Amino acid sequence: MSEAVMKKNKFTALELAYMAMFTALMAVCSWVSVPAPAPLVPFTMQTFGVFITLLMLGGKRGFFSILTFVLMAAVGLPVLAGFSGGIGVLFGSTGGYILGFLLAAPIYAAGEKLLGDKQWVKAVSLLLGLIVCYAFGTAWFMVVYTRQTGAVGLGAALSWCVLPYIIPDLAKLALAWGLAAALKTRIKL
Numbered sequence: 001m002s003e004a005v006m007k008k009n010k011f012t013a014l015e016l017a018y019m020a021m022f023t024a025l026m027a028v029c030s031w032v033s034v035p036a037p038a039p040l041v042p043f044t045m046q047t048f049g050v051f052i053t054l055l056m057l058g059g060k061r062g063f064f065s066i067l068t069f070v071l072m073a074a075v076g077l078p079v080l081a082g083f084s085g086g087i088g089v090l091f092g093s094t095g096g097y098i099l100g101f102l103l104a105a106p107i108y109a110a111g112e113k114l115l116g117d118k119q120w121v122k123a124v125s126l127l128l129g130l131i132v133c134y135a136f137g138t139a140w141f142m143v144v145y146t147r148q149t150g151a152v153g154l155g156a157a158l159s160w161c162v163l164p165y166i167i168p169d170l171a172k173l174a175l176a177w178g179l180a181a182a183l184k185t186r187i188k189l
Helices: 003-008 013-031 046-074 095-115 119-148 154-161 163-184
Strands: none
Touching: 013 046, 046 095, 046 119, 046 163, 095 119, 119 154, 119 163, 154 163
């Protein structure tokens, strides 16, 4: 493998520092939480954390930052809503939404790679990533909820886990968009 290829596949110390900073930001955003009665998912700022991470770091670095966040949760660090963590939480009924964040990053990266660093590409990629996260999380929820509690229909799952969150998530996307635009004029990543 040539030195140029090896260098391209490595992250610099500065990139790693930014990735760690955005991983920590996702944890803090998870702690900003409004509990919801079961079976509803808590209202958090996690999606804002994912959006700002992808907008600031891009798809590749954003993916590794999100992966680090998910792995921290898996080993039990209290990085999720309610200062929770652990494999049991990730494999619980709402864990699919957290794991779905990992699917949003490759969608964003693919948009960047295939269509370039255009504003409309970023917006569409983030929206598609959110839709995939909703779809994966809802399918996960239905499987786990059915095993734990009993059968649940798609309509009920969507009304519990998606519909109440669409407007807040779009507001978080707009907030991340505006903040990322302001930060990118001051920070060169």
